[in-house]
Amino acid sequence: MGGQGTLSRQLVLRVTALVAAVAIALSALTALAVNQILTDQLDQQLRSTGQRLRDPGTRGPLKPAGDPGQIQGLLRYIPDIGGIIQEGRDYTALTVEQTAPLDELTTTGPLTVHLPGVGSYRVQVISVGGTAMAIGLPTASLTATMLSLLLAATALTLTTIVAAFWAARAVVERSLRPLAQLAETARTVSALDLHSGEVAVPVRVPDSGLAPTNEVAQVGAALNVMLDNVEGALAARQHSETKLRQFVADASHELRNPLASIRGYAELTRRERADVPETTAHALGRIESESERMSGLVNDLLLLARLDSGPTLQARPVSMGALLANAVSDAEAAGPGHRWELTLPDEEVLALGDESRVQQIVANLLGNARTHTPAGTLVQTALAREGAWAVVTVTDNGPGIPENIRDRVFERFMRADTSRVRTGSGQSTGLGLAIVAAVVGAHGGQVGVESRPGFTRFTVRLPLVR
Template sequence: MINKLKFYLNRLPWQNKLVLSGSTAIFFTFFIFSFLEYHTVSKWMMNREEIVVNRTITDLKTYYKDKADSLTREEIKNSRDFLRKINDKDQLIRVYDQKGEVVVSDKNGNFTVLEPTPIKSQLIEKISAEGKEAIVARSPIKGTNFEGTIEIVRQLNNYQKMMDHFFWVMTVFGMAAILFSAISGFFLARQLLTPVRDLTNAMKRIKETGFQGRMEVYKQKDELTELTNVFNEMMDEIETTFLQQKQFVEDASHELRTPVSILEGHLSLLNRWGKKDPAILDESLQASLQELARLKKLVVDLLELTRAGSQRSLSGEKANIPAVLQRVVKNLEVVHPDFQFKMELEQRLPYVLISEQHLQQLLIILLDNSIKYSRNNRLIQVSCTRIDKNVLLSVIDNGIGIPSEHVSEVFNRFYRIDKARSRENGGTGLGLSIAKQLIEKYNGAISIESEEGIGTKVNILLPAAF
């Protein structure tokens, strides 16, 4: 039975679950409150009834005590008027002697016959007879010539009517409250789940039409509004990533097509005439080898760019800029002996939060660009200084420079100002894009200052390790 109930509840829509859970919680809360309130009121009213009975007994005992010296059966009988005067509705007062013989009584209502019970000390109790509840109080009286018991029987008709009325009022009010909570819970759940339904519809639209769909941002500042903002931001990032990936594939396809076409042309040339012509054979082989080298470099750069885009920040790794820089410059001096590298490094530079491998890769990219695009002046300067909690690394050359309108574009993939010159130098247009992505992974920044015909200065700002 329980498993069937769980299965049924699990199949309910969230809106119905919210309404059902809210109504159930309100029902149990109201039930507990009503139960406690009912018993509290019942006890309070019962105490009131007992107080009335005790007060009546006290009045009777005071009345008979004043006549204790002359208290006789006759005096007891003559007190009927007093009994009638103090008696209430649905109440029986009687006095009987030690043998249980009733001397005087007054009743105001219909009562079940009770056996007289003489007692030695005062007591009060609750009895039930013939479906009716009553309070019975007994107290002994003693005079010079009489000894007996005062008995008061008070029916709880008013108490029972009041409690029945109270019970039905609470029941009706409880049912109305549950009904109201169910209706209000339905509309409230519907209102609360509106952003969830909108999110579902937005996902369906995105599935059908693409990444352009967004959710409407609600004015109220709550968790669902935050969910909407996060969803829209996520879709913005997904759309941006998708467009970048699409552009990357298109650019990569275009870049790969050129060397492949050149290789295909030379191989076709060799197939037609180059077999018997040594000059054509040598020229085609040299050109094919150059294009293969360029193709290999392009593939390597593409892999580096992919890795740079997927790697996360490794804030625990540190690098010593002077040591890495000297190692890179020493290797470049061997390959390019006609270039002069001048280093201006601040003393006691702190380590920077970047792996040595990535720092070395950044320096090779920047210095290689400076070498490629330098003219007669073959001096390349590298400076490094500490700025607050960061370290600024600058690479300065006296090359051809970058036109001002192109400075903001050089970090884009495959972007080259002079494609012919870049092809001649073996460039792929991916170096600065790789550098930018690596630096941003380590919470750094890169910028370029350049003037055409004068030179270029590349600034890298990396967080220092303390």
């Protein structure tokens, strides 16, 4: 039935509590009614006994034992004379202490009086031949009957409560089954990966067989309509993303040829730049530099487009130690103003991946540290083995990444202009870290970042060769 706070459990407990309250109330009322009926019967018997004692043939003081017409257990008491209890043909005389409660009677009764050492009696005061006499009948049989009745009522009440619990549980579970199907459908949909790619919503709320006017059936139908709309929206989004990726890939591909021509012509002018004005030579140099940057941007866009459309990686064992040593050496040559450190483990670490792409991951991380930190920054690269992962970390003591963009640094065209210092002649395209995330994801790895002022660390996990 689920946890303590589930609707089904609450309904079962409340129905059971209601049935228990009704059953207990009925048992109590029944016991009170039976007690009153038995008491009335005993009072009627007591009145009949008193009427016989008033007859002329039975007048006088207390009669001896065995007198005809006497009722077994009959109590008779006359003040200043004494009292007896008739038991068959015998009688028992009462002591002064036992009859003391009878002397305190203020009404003629009938009422219940407890006599010490004798028990409870239903007592009435009558007049026999002008003499006041208290007569009484024992309530032992009434008490025994009521005790048996209470035991039977208790057993019946407990049986009713248990039966009500199981019956309520069965009825509630059957009634809430369509609602449970709604919840299961919602949980299944919430577990689907809907953020990107070709996405379908294969689940729907099954037909519960309820009438269309039923509230649960209406919610189920509305949820199915909503899921249809979500699936349509996801399909439209995927179609739009596919067209956009295709456009980026086509545009990047078409731009490569004219950019290559621009770079070629710019390079041809180098031999003649000494014969042209200084401003023209500077302009030609800038054209060559910017064409190189645009070529890099186009190549990055093409790479991302290929990764989005389904990467084709040539996975083979990659010696991570040698790869990192080469990458750090290249970074040191490109950024002599920074301090570069490399820490490698004693044992060889082999990752499973495409070596050129893994090289690109490390080069982009090192290039990011070089571009966004000032000269003199310490950049530490380390390699370690953690479980089934080869772990690469690139740490710098630069200004850090602003908190408002820290969670979005792997998005495309994301730049940290407001905090990280730019150096070098070129400008970042904002695609370096996006390529890192895409390539790592294509390898089935993980990438993350942690940063604060004076500390930034990128962590890449790639699967080890098994």
